[in-house]
Amino acid sequence: MSKINFLKPDKSNLYTFLYLGSFLFFVSVLDVLLNSFFSLNLTGFLPSFLSFLLPLILGFIGLFFIRIELSGNKHLDLLNKNINTNNFNAVLSLLIIFIIIKSIPPILSWFYVDASFAGDSKDVCTGSGACWTYIKVWIRRFMYGMYPNGEQWRINLSFIALALLGSVGFFATDRFKKYLTLYYVVIYPFIAFLFIFFFISGGPVFFDFSYGIIAAILSIIIGFFIPSKFKFYYFLIVPFALYVLLKYFIFYEELIELGKLDGLNWVETGAWGGLSLTFIISFFCLIFCFPIGMAFALGRRSEFPLIRYISVGFIEFWRGVPLITVLFMSAVMFPMFLPADFFIDKLVRCIIAISLFEAAYVAEVIRGGLQALPRGQYEAAKSLGMGYWRMHIFVILPQALKLVIPGIANTFLALVKDTPLIFVVGLLEIVGMLNLAKTNPEWLGFAMEGYVFAAIIFWIICYAMSKYSYNLEQKYKTDR
Amino acid sequence: MNFKLKDIGPQLMTVIAVVLVFGFFTYNAQVNMENRGIDFGFGFLSQESSFDVQFSLIEYDGSHSYFRAYLVGLLNTILVSVIGIIFATILGVIVGIARLSPNYLINKFAAFYVEFFRNIPLLLQIFFWYFAALRALPLPQDAEAMFGISFLTIKGLYVPAFIWQNFDIFFYSLVAAIISIIVIRIRAKKLQETQGKQTPVLLISIGLIFILPLLSFLFGGVRLSFEVPVLKQLATTSFIYEGGVSLPPELIALALSLSLYTATFIAECVRAGIQGVGKGQKEAAASIGLTPNQVLKLVVMPQALRIIIPPTTNQYLNLTKNSSLAAAIAYPDLVLVFAGTALMQTGKAIEIVSITMFTYLSLSISISLFMNWYNNKIAIQEK
Numbered sequence: 001m002s003k004i005n006f007l008k009p010d011k012s013n014l015y016t017f018l019y020l021g022s023f024l025f026f027v028s029v030l031d032v033l034l035n036s037f038f039s040l041n042l043t044g045f046l047p048s049f050l051s052f053l054l055p056l057i058l059g060f061i062g063l064f065f066i067r068i069e070l071s072g073n074k075h076l077d078l079l080n081k082n083i084n085t086n087n088f089n090a091v092l093s094l095l096i097i098f099i100i101i102k103s104i105p106p107i108l109s110w111f112y113v114d115a116s117f118a119g120d121s122k123d124v125c126t127g128s129g130a131c132w133t134y135i136k137v138w139i140r141r142f143m144y145g146m147y148p149n150g151e152q153w154r155i156n157l158s159f160i161a162l163a164l165l166g167s168v169g170f171f172a173t174d175r176f177k178k179y180l181t182l183y184y185v186v187i188y189p190f191i192a193f194l195f196i197f198f199f200i201s202g203g204p205v206f207f208d209f210s211y212g213i214i215a216a217i218l219s220i221i222i223g224f225f226i227p228s229k230f231k232f233y234y235f236l237i238v239p240f241a242l243y244v245l246l247k248y249f250i251f252y253e254e255l256i257e258l259g260k261l262d263g264l265n266w267v268e269t270g271a272w273g274g275l276s277l278t279f280i281i282s283f284f285c286l287i288f289c290f291p292i293g294m295a296f297a298l299g300r301r302s303e304f305p306l307i308r309y310i311s312v313g314f315i316e317f318w319r320g321v322p323l324i325t326v327l328f329m330s331a332v333m334f335p336m337f338l339p340a341d342f343f344i345d346k347l348v349r350c351i352i353a354i355s356l357f358e359a360a361y362v363a364e365v366i367r368g369g370l371q372a373l374p375r376g377q378y379e380a381a382k383s384l385g386m387g388y389w390r391m392h393i394f395v396i397l398p399q400a401l402k403l404v405i406p407g408i409a410n411t412f413l414a415l416v417k418d419t420p421l422i423f424v425v426g427l428l429e430i431v432g433m434l435n436l437a438k439t440n441p442e443w444l445g446f447a448m449e450g451y452v453f454a455a456i457i458f459w460i461i462c463y464a465m466s467k468y469s470y471n472l473e474q475k476y477k478t479d480r
Numbered sequence: 481m482n483f484k485l486k487d488i489g490p491q492l493m494t495v496i497a498v499v500l501v502f503g504f505f506t507y508n509a510q511v512n513m514e515n516r517g518i519d520f521g522f523g524f525l526s527q528e529s530s531f532d533v534q535f536s537l538i539e540y541d542g543s544h545s546y547f548r549a550y551l552v553g554l555l556n557t558i559l560v561s562v563i564g565i566i567f568a569t570i571l572g573v574i575v576g577i578a579r580l581s582p583n584y585l586i587n588k589f590a591a592f593y594v595e596f597f598r599n600i601p602l603l604l605q606i607f608f609w610y611f612a613a614l615r616a617l618p619l620p621q622d623a624e625a626m627f628g629i630s631f632l633t634i635k636g637l638y639v640p641a642f643i644w645q646n647f648d649i650f651f652y653s654l655v656a657a658i659i660s661i662i663v664i665r666i667r668a669k670k671l672q673e674t675q676g677k678q679t680p681v682l683l684i685s686i687g688l689i690f691i692l693p694l695l696s697f698l699f700g701g702v703r704l705s706f707e708v709p710v711l712k713q714l715a716t717t718s719f720i721y722e723g724g725v726s727l728p729p730e731l732i733a734l735a736l737s738l739s740l741y742t743a744t745f746i747a748e749c750v751r752a753g754i755q756g757v758g759k760g761q762k763e764a765a766a767s768i769g770l771t772p773n774q775v776l777k778l779v780v781m782p783q784a785l786r787i788i789i790p791p792t793t794n795q796y797l798n799l800t801k802n803s804s805l806a807a808a809i810a811y812p813d814l815v816l817v818f819a820g821t822a823l824m825q826t827g828k829a830i831e832i833v834s835i836t837m838f839t840y841l842s843l844s845i846s847i848s849l850f851m852n853w854y855n856n857k858i859a860i861q862e863k
Contacts, residue, residue: 081582082582082583082584082585083583083584083585085582085583089581089582089583089586092583092585092586093583093585093586096585096586096589097585304487304490304491304494305491306491306494306495307490307491307494310494310495310498316845317841319844320840320841320844320845321801321837321840321841321844322801322802322804322815322840323801324804324805324807324815325804325815325819325833325836325837325840326837328815328819328833328836329833329837332823332829332833333829333830333833333834335512336508336509336512336513336829336830337504337505337508337509338508339508339511340508340511340512340515416601417599417600417601417602418601419601420601420603420604421603421805423603423808424807431601431603431604431607434607435607435611438611447607447611447612447615448608448612448613451604451607451608451611451612452608454604455600455604455605455608458599458600458601458604459596459599459600462598462599462600463595463599466595466598466599
């Protein structure tokens with residue numbers, strides 16, 4: 001009986017099969033490993049077809065031998081359960097292992113071993129690997145577009161400042177937590193706008209800005225001593241009053257001199273570009289599309305038929321057309337709709353177009369949140385005598401928005417991935433700059449490096465965002 | 481009265497605002513067009529276009545009208561969308577199922593694929609395939625034949641063309657096969673409902689769809705031959721393939737990146753759909769003695785499809801809309817041919833951009849209407 005069964009692995013002859021199977025499996029892996037890393041062909045004496053398939057066959061037999069159910073060996077059971085449940089799975093596992101082993105050497109050699117990093121001209125790129133020198137030479141263009149080299153600290157400074165201001169939420173004490181929404185929805189975008197408008201573009205009215213900063217800092221410092229009862233009204237009135245006071249009544253020459261900062265030249269938006277433009281566009285579109293989308297989401301659920309139809313029409317129109325035609329519209333059709341002497345900057349037109357486009361998607365996401373709320377919430381709010389706006393602001397929207405944060409994050413992710421499309425109107429963010437650099441006669445033939453570089457950057461940004469939205473989703477899932 | 485005013489007021493205000501905005505735009509457009517001496521109208525559609533298009537499914541050259549150019553662009557858009565949808569669906573379903581595999585390696589491999597391709601902008605992928613990957617292909621004279629009949633070169637993919645004789649008879653036989661399959665399916669369903677008999681519908685269908693066209697070959701006088709592309713020398717260093725069907729590299733790059741990109745989203749839809757079917761359903765089905773295949777076919781899939789189809793439809797729509805990125809690599813789709821070249825030549829911005837947008841809008845709406853119909857058909861009929 002045992003003789004008939006000898007080909008069937010089981011617990012009684014566990015070790016024979018375990019050793020034989022692991023041996024065959026490791027031989028097959030070793031063969032592929034040697035083949036791909038040292039280009040040694042152990043089985044070169046066999047016919048080429050057989051030599052090619054031999055690792056697969058050996059590995060398959062090996063995995064078949066060690067597929068012993070309930071062997072009692074913890075590691076073996078784990079292995080079998082995970083990659084070796086049946087013949088089909090074993091073959092697929094082997095194929096994946098071999099593909100990974102086979103693809104490591106060429107990728108590694110292209111990326112690092114044969115790649116050239118040093119130098120600053122094309123001549124150093126003689127190896128078969130990637131030419132990262134190309135990225136090194138062009139990095140400023142990829143990051144800042146045609147923005148003058150000497151002025152790029154303005155972009156850096158603005159982004160660092162905005163990042164710091166944006167991280168305020170993590171450090172806020174409980175006392176300030178309730179103002180955070182106000183801060184992020186109203187104050188922060190406003191500050192960001194000031195930074196980008198006055199600092200990055202170097203607007204001529206820049207010296208106003210220094211008054212604004214001084215007023216803001218002063219009012220925040222004084223704000224600590226104001227009793228919390230009046231704090232809301234204080235922050236509503238005092239900063240603006242201080243600003244007006246500083247600008248028109250307390251007239252310090254020094255302040256004006258401080259504000260002028262002679263070095264700030266006007267940089268027209270046509271010169272903006274690279275990754276920084278991606279960030280700027282994404283940022284503005286996010287803060288603009290959110291309120292528009294919310295308005296249309298409410299409109300779509302309105303009781304008034306006309307408002308409902310208009311909202312549905314708006315949403316379905318923008319969702320039905322591709323972004324590229326929307327950008328075409330903003331570039332060639334929109335100027336026709338405006339008075340002849342009325343000029344809107346290309347970048348602004350672009351931001352308006354993308355915001356309207358994304359607003360339709362945001363509206364649908366928010367509508368999902370509104371629909372997911374139980375009707376009891378609406379009825380309870382109404383029974384307390386709340387009107388439409390009170391009900392939505394204090395009861396419905398806070399809950400609905402919390403539900404749709406992951407959806408909004410996904411829309412924002414799509415928005416970031418859509419920004420390269422602005423090449424249609426002639427604005428060059430990072431992908432556009434890559435295409436420009438690619439056609440430079442001195443640097444022909446490095447398209448691959450450029451695209452891989454951009455792909456890595458976008459991948460990191462998008463992956464981080466999608467993970468963050470996933471975490472938020474998990475967090476709010478447990479909340480309810 | 482008060483009550484009615486409260487109802488009408490907001491609506492009236494909204495309508496007035498919308499009308500004012502549109503009126504403002506229309507007025508400006510009229511003034512602007514008068515100033516520039518452009519008149520509004522769609523008459524240009526019948527004028528001679530006098531530009532050429534690289535790749536066209538229907539006969540087209542500069543002597544045809546702008547409307548014909550529009551059709552060329554539209555057909556190219558539909559072509560790339562259909563190719564993309566087919567491949568994205570196949571790949572997406574495979575990857576989606578692979579993500580649910582108990583096999584750790586397959587699972588992680590599929591997850592890696594999804595995370596990798598989903599998080600890179602589509603435009604970047606198109607550029608990568610077109611400018612970097614496909615440029616590494618061999619020149620026509622160096623290309624090695626695949627299966628001896630097709631050639632993948634830097635100038636595109638060359639495959640044999642089918643040359644039919646009496647194609648209409650073959651086509652009718654195919655139609656007849658499909659109709660008879662539908663009839664048999666309906667009868668089989670009725671038979672099962674009334675008498676509980678099961679008929680091997682799948683086998684009969686496969687048989688029919690092969691046998692009827694085969695008969696048309698044997699008796700109907702249908703002949704099929706292939707025209708294999710042949711290398712031809714134009715100049716000392718310039719070679720080209722003649723004959724057969726040539727697919728331009730733009731089409732390949734676009735279809736490839738569209739399907740790779742969209743497949744990741746479809747994979748997630750499929751995964752969510754299959755995970756959405758309760759474990760109890762599968763256990764219940766197994767406990768009444770259904771085989772694993774029957775569990776999948778009769779219990780899991782009908783329920784999973786209901787979850788899968790709506791988001792997948794959205795992805796099809798997205799793919800169709802994303803195919804407009806063709807303009808970036810000069811694949812002559814609707815945007816490039818019509819909103820690009822034709823617009824440059826005629827200067828009729830408003831008409832052409834509106835026609836383009838309206839076309840995409842109707843494409844989207846027709847796909848979503850069809851999918852809604854299908855969705856309703858397979859939805860649970862609550863009594």
